[in-house]
Amino acid sequence: MKIGVSGASGHLGRAVVSELLQRAGAHEVVAITRTPETVSRPAQGRFGDYNQLGSLATAYAGLDRLLLIPTVDPQPGRRGAQNVAAIDAAVRAGVKHIVFMSAAGARQAEEPVLGAPYWQGEQHLIATAPAWTILRMNFYAESFVQQAQASLAQGVLTGLAENRVAFVARGDVAAAAAGILIGDGHAGVTYNATGPERLSGAERAALVAEITGRPVAFLAITEEQLRAGLTKAGLPVGVVTTVTSIQASFAAGAFDIVTGDVERATALKLRLVLRTSENELVRSGLFGGGRSLRRTCLHLKFPVTGMFTGNFRPTTKNTRGSTRLFSSRKHGLPRASS
Numbered sequence: 001m002k003i004g005v006s007g008a009s010g011h012l013g014r015a016v017v018s019e020l021l022q023r024a025g026a027h028e029v030v031a032i033t034r035t036p037e038t039v040s041r042p043a044q045g046r047f048g049d050y051n052q053l054g055s056l057a058t059a060y061a062g063l064d065r066l067l068l069i070p071t072v073d074p075q076p077g078r079r080g081a082q083n084v085a086a087i088d089a090a091v092r093a094g095v096k097h098i099v100f101m102s103a104a105g106a107r108q109a110e111e112p113v114l115g116a117p118y119w120q121g122e123q124h125l126i127a128t129a130p131a132w133t134i135l136r137m138n139f140y141a142e143s144f145v146q147q148a149q150a151s152l153a154q155g156v157l158t159g160l161a162e163n164r165v166a167f168v169a170r171g172d173v174a175a176a177a178a179g180i181l182i183g184d185g186h187a188g189v190t191y192n193a194t195g196p197e198r199l200s201g202a203e204r205a206a207l208v209a210e211i212t213g214r215p216v217a218f219l220a221i222t223e224e225q226l227r228a229g230l231t232k233a234g235l236p237v238g239v240v241t242t243v244t245s246i247q248a249s250f251a252a253g254a255f256d257i258v259t260g261d262v263e264r265a266t267a268l269k270l271r272l273v274l275r276t277s278e279n280e281l282v283r284s285g286l287f288g289g290g291r292s293l294r295r296t297c298l299h300l301k302f303p304v305t306g307m308f309t310g311n312f313r314p315t316t317k318n319t320r321g322s323t324r325l326f327s328s329r330k331h332g333l334p335r336a337s338s
């Protein structure tokens with residue numbers, strides 16, 4: 001089976017390719033990107049640009065299954081058009097099963113509403129693909145850390161209203177995507193990949209304060225205040241619009257959802273998985289290590305990696321040492337089901 005990942009050189013794309021390569025099975029991995037020269041073997045790199053239809057026809061040829069990862073292009077209308085074009089190209093190329101990476105809370109709306117291009121892609125996929133799966137991701141825990149870092153100097157985490165978000169580790173979204181791509185029984189299903197816990201703004205602020213030992217509070221501000229602050233910080237208009245749209249989605253409850261979809265689909269229970277903390281969260285510098293790090297990991301309760309894994313074979317290994325006071329679980333990787 002030939003599995004393609006389109007948008008393969010971004011953070012999420014690289015993580016999905018890596019997850020696919022770690023799983024045993026008779027599948028080949030094709031990484032589709034505008035920079036195929038950066039793809040490492042055994043994955044095969046192919047050139048594919050969402051803005052160049054011709055390139056997608058070649059890139060998607062011969063694939064059995066394909067994951068479409070939308071870009072982060074901030075230009076209004078661009079991402080929706082890219083999503084539709086990529087789906088059309090995949091259908092025309094004869095891809096049997098298309099998996100579309102979407103966002104929690106996506107609904108019919110006009111841009112700059114965050115979910116608008118994802119909704120457009122979802123609807124087009126459902127209407128045209130021979131077999132499809134939608135994986136809606138919740139807000140990344142990694143993105144929360146970036147927000148928290150930026151807020152430390154002022155001592156406030158801001159939002160357009162008090163809200164709750166079930167942050168999910170990007171690595172776990174990638175693992176879920178890989179599991180869907182390799183496994184069976186996922187056609188015609190929309191999954192919400194969420195974290196296990198809905199943290200309110202106040203709870204997030206308290207958590208960051210506890211970890212850093214610095215005072216941090218949550219403050220609800222108006223959209224005008226948010227825009228003015230971001231503009232004053234020198235951010236370009238597109239970024240200001242994106243951040244404001246994200247905060248509006250938070251306030252609307254777009255990410256206030258814990259589904260357990262992922263766990264139910266695989267009969268796996270959520271466990272504390274700290275792989276993401278070992279990598280990006282720790283490297284980010286906010287969560288420095290030692291007891292603080294351990295507490296952070298325990299609080300955020302990142303869900304298990306290796307989700308959607310039919311033949312789960314746990315080979316749990318605990319790592320405890322002077323520099324790693326947290327428990328790190330490495331999972332046995334599943335066999336492919338076809």
Ligand SMILES: NC(=O)c1ccc[n+]([C@@H]2O[C@H](COP(=O)([O-])OP(=O)(O)OC[C@H]3O[C@@H](n4cnc5c(N)ncnc54)[C@H](OP(=O)(O)O)[C@@H]3O)[C@@H](O)[C@H]2O)c1
Binds near residue numbers: 011033048071138
């Ligand atoms: N849930 C969340 O909290 C959250 C946070 C951030 C992002 N996201 C979403 O997650 C998805 C992936 O994000 P990411 O963090 O992996 O993004 P990223 O690291 O910025 O990667 C985006 C990738 O898109 C590719 N790209 C850009 N324009 C392209 C085009 N015209 N044709 C083909 N590829 C193109 C680029 O690869 P090349 O330049 O090599 O082609 C780039 O590597 C996006 O849909 C994004 O909106 C979600």
